[in-house]
Amino acid sequence: MNIDIRSAHLFSSLNDHQVTQVLESSHISTLKDGESLFETGDDANRFFLVIGGQIKLFRVSSNGDQKIIDIIQPGNTFAEALMFMEHPIYPVSAEALGPARIISFDSKRFLHILSESIEVCFRIMGTMSQRLRGLIKEIDDLTLQSATTRMCAMLLRRMDEVGMSRFTLPAAKGVLAARLSMKPETFSRILQNLSSKSILELKGSEIEIIDVSLLRSLAHIESIYGLEPEMPCRVRSSL
Amino acid sequence: MNIDIRSAHLFSSLNDHQVTQVLESSHISTLKDGESLFETGDDANRFFLVIGGQIKLFRVSSNGDQKIIDIIQPGNTFAEALMFMEHPIYPVSAEALGPARIISFDSKRFLHILSESIEVCFRIMGTMSQRLRGLIKEIDDLTLQSATTRMCAMLLRRMDEVGMSRFTLPAAKGVLAARLSMKPETFSRILQNLSSKSILELKGSEIEIIDVSLLRSLAHIESIYGLEPEMPCRVRSSL
DNA sequence: GAAGTCATTTGACCTTAGTCAAGGAGGGCT
DNA sequence: AGCCCTCCTTGACTAAGGTCAAATGACTTC
Numbered sequence: 001m002n003i004d005i006r007s008a009h010l011f012s013s014l015n016d017h018q019v020t021q022v023l024e025s026s027h028i029s030t031l032k033d034g035e036s037l038f039e040t041g042d043d044a045n046r047f048f049l050v051i052g053g054q055i056k057l058f059r060v061s062s063n064g065d066q067k068i069i070d071i072i073q074p075g076n077t078f079a080e081a082l083m084f085m086e087h088p089i090y091p092v093s094a095e096a097l098g099p100a101r102i103i104s105f106d107s108k109r110f111l112h113i114l115s116e117s118i119e120v121c122f123r124i125m126g127t128m129s130q131r132l133r134g135l136i137k138e139i140d141d142l143t144l145q146s147a148t149t150r151m152c153a154m155l156l157r158r159m160d161e162v163g164m165s166r167f168t169l170p171a172a173k174g175v176l177a178a179r180l181s182m183k184p185e186t187f188s189r190i191l192q193n194l195s196s197k198s199i200l201e202l203k204g205s206e207i208e209i210i211d212v213s214l215l216r217s218l219a220h221i222e223s224i225y226g227l228e229p230e231m232p233c234r235v236r237s238s239l
Numbered sequence: 240m241n242i243d244i245r246s247a248h249l250f251s252s253l254n255d256h257q258v259t260q261v262l263e264s265s266h267i268s269t270l271k272d273g274e275s276l277f278e279t280g281d282d283a284n285r286f287f288l289v290i291g292g293q294i295k296l297f298r299v300s301s302n303g304d305q306k307i308i309d310i311i312q313p314g315n316t317f318a319e320a321l322m323f324m325e326h327p328i329y330p331v332s333a334e335a336l337g338p339a340r341i342i343s344f345d346s347k348r349f350l351h352i353l354s355e356s357i358e359v360c361f362r363i364m365g366t367m368s369q370r371l372r373g374l375i376k377e378i379d380d381l382t383l384q385s386a387t388t389r390m391c392a393m394l395l396r397r398m399d400e401v402g403m404s405r406f407t408l409p410a411a412k413g414v415l416a417a418r419l420s421m422k423p424e425t426f427s428r429i430l431q432n433l434s435s436k437s438i439l440e441l442k443g444s445e446i447e448i449i450d451v452s453l454l455r456s457l458a459h460i461e462s463i464y465g466l467e468p469e470m471p472c473r474v475r476s477s478l
Numbered sequence: 479g480a481a482g483t484c485a486t487t488t489g490a491c492c493t494t495a496g497t498c499a500a501g502g503a504g505g506g507c508t
Numbered sequence: 509a510g511c512c513c514t515c516c517t518t519g520a521c522t523a524a525g526g527t528c529a530a531a532t533g534a535c536t537t538c
Contacts, residue, residue, distance in 0.1 A: 059375070061383035062459065069375060081371050084364040091375045118353075121360040125323040128367045132320050133330045135374035136298070136308060142381045143420045144300035147495070173516065181382045186495055188517055204504085204516095220301065386525070413485065425525055427487055443486095443534090 005103070008049050010077045010127060013119045021113055025106035031055075031096035038079075044088035046104045047080040053100025054171070057092040058178070068179040071097060071171065081128050083107035097175065142181055150180045151190045152219035155200070159209055166208040173205065244342070247288050249316045249366060252358045260352055264345035270294075270335035277318075283327035285343045286319040292339025293410070296331040297417070307418040310336060310410065320367050322346035336414065381420055389419045390429045391458035394439070398448055405447040412444065 005011045005019060005026075014022065028051075031037065037048070040059060048055070055072040069092050072078045082088040088107065114120055141150050154176070158167055169176060177187035194200050199215050201208045209215055244250045244258060244265075253261065267290075270276065276287070279298060287294070294311040308331050311317045321327040327346065353359055380389050393415070397406055408415060416426035433439050438454050440447045448454055 059379045059383060061379075065383060067379065067382040069378060081364075081368045084361060084368040085372075086365075091372045115357055115361075118357060118360065121357065121364070122323060122354075125320075125360070125364060125367065126325075128364065128371060129320045129323040132367065132371060132374065133324075135371065135378065136330045139308065139374065139377055139381065140298045140300075140306065142378065143306040144298060144304060183496060184516070185497085185518085189495090192517080411485070422526060423486070424488085424527085428525095431487080 003051055003103070005049060008075055008077055010049075010080060010120075010123060013117070013123055014113070018113050018117070022105060022110060025109040026103050027105075028101070028103045031100045031102065033096060033098050035096045037094040037096070037102070038090050039093045040090060042090050044079060044082040044085075044090045045107055047077060047083065047107055047110070048094075049077045049103045049105070050074050051101045051103060054097040055094055055100055055102065056097045056175070057094050059092055066178055067181055068175065071175075071179060080107075080110075080124065081131065083111055097171065147180070147182045147186055148190050148193075149219055150182070151187070151194070152215050154180060155207065155209065156215060156219050159212075165210075165212065166206070169205040169207065242290055242342070244288060247314055247316055249288075249319060249359075249362060252356070252362060253352070257352050257356065261344060261349060264348040265342050266344075267340070267342050270339045270341065272335060272337050274335045276333040276335070276341070277329050278332045279329060281329050283318060283321040283324075283329045284346055286316060286322065286346055286349070287333075288316045288342045288344070289313050290340045290342060293336040294333055294339055294341065295336045295414070296333050298331055305417055306420055307414065310414075310418060316366075319346075319349075319363065320370065322350055336410065386419070386421045386425055387429050387432075388458055389421075390426070390433070391454050393419060394446065394448065395454060395458050398451075404449075404451065405445070408444040408446060 005022065006014060011019070011022065031053070037055065038044075050072050052074055054074075055078065056068050057070045057072065057078065058066045058068045060066045070078070078094070079090060082090065114124070141153070145153075158170060159165060171179075173187055173191075174184045177184045180187070182190075191200075191202055194215075195202050197214075199209070199211045199218070201210060244261065245253060250258070250261065270292070276294065277283075289311050291313055293313075294317065296308045296311065296317065297305045298308060299305045309317075317333070318329060321329065353363070380392070384392075397409060398404060410418075412426055412430075413423045416423045419426070421429075430439075430441055433454075434441050436453075438448070438450045438457070440449060
């Protein structure tokens, strides 16, 4: 197994010597599906690089609901932003979504290397900046956008990523629902609804987008013409 | 007017020479109440330090609603995280909340100084890290917490800040409502409700917390015993 | 001090999404 | 095949907040 950690953005400008140093404090591990890596509130002395599978970052509410903050894909690092805090504590929990492989690194050690390389600092700041932007967008989505809008935006992103109008969902529906901050039931209903409007066709986790432009307009401003007024399962009539 | 920008965390480890350099590209300005500083999507070539008044950062939905992401207080910088992006664009809009005074700095110029000072880099990364954490907490609040919980948490924060159980709200109620992602009406009703439960007393924007421990428990897990079941203005009875 | 403007409150009602409960459907295992 | 298990779907209903509109209050400005 010979992974070049330099393929990860964060490490990409390290020289050979630095790579060796970083690897000295590294530790590779395999996680089973659902295995926990750390929990919200744990001391954060290490950060991670996903080399296989997916890691989900999430928060749990007092009544057990969980909101998925992010799903980290292979090649990406996470929790590296914490090393700059005086008392680093993970603000989220992390566990494997399916079997996964990760490398962990000692934060202190990496900080030391960082103190010699402005270039790596800049890289990290770039990453953090983007993450900041992503979170702001997410807050926007959560407060200013409806569940349907979020769903449509997600479908469009996925379509873009795959490059085809026919694709398979990147994770189990329940997981995607939590990522989009809705219940599985709502997720299912919205998908059904889009399907009934012939905006897409779905069979299991296979989706084909039929009307891209309509989907796009829904992702931006919901209900160009009444999507919700005809939502199923409304009890209006019985009042 | 002789403000030492070093009192701002971001600049605190600059030497005299660097301060001079930074100030060379700086520009002080005064904003009237509601005056816009920049809008979401504008090119982000400058970042800012608030020296008087408050600046609100917000996003606007397609139907005109606005969500306040943050309210920046004097002594704090904002938009500095953007300079690390290749194509920097403000992810939020900014405008003065009441008359305000700010200093703006040229990002490029500052980047140059940064490239000579690891210490300042570390400081920035620390700030960004905290901001990241704050946003995650906010997402948590929005998805996993109710409006009442958010209100209670805000009141407790404010009480902590002031150090007394009697205090005045830090901004107009409508503004606070937008900050907490709720409508002014909801804000008012929740406050009324807390008042009717003798958890607090309110007169205008003066608030006195009566039952701190109950407030605290509401902030954590809502409805230890039924707060919502007795919410006013419900039409249950007419069904 | 009257008029006007703006923020807040209250009331009545509506919409979104969550809850709870009951069925499907698919996949792996024996 | 039959069974179990987990995930997804569907139906009926509830709850939290939003909407709209009117009433009140508070603060300016003339």
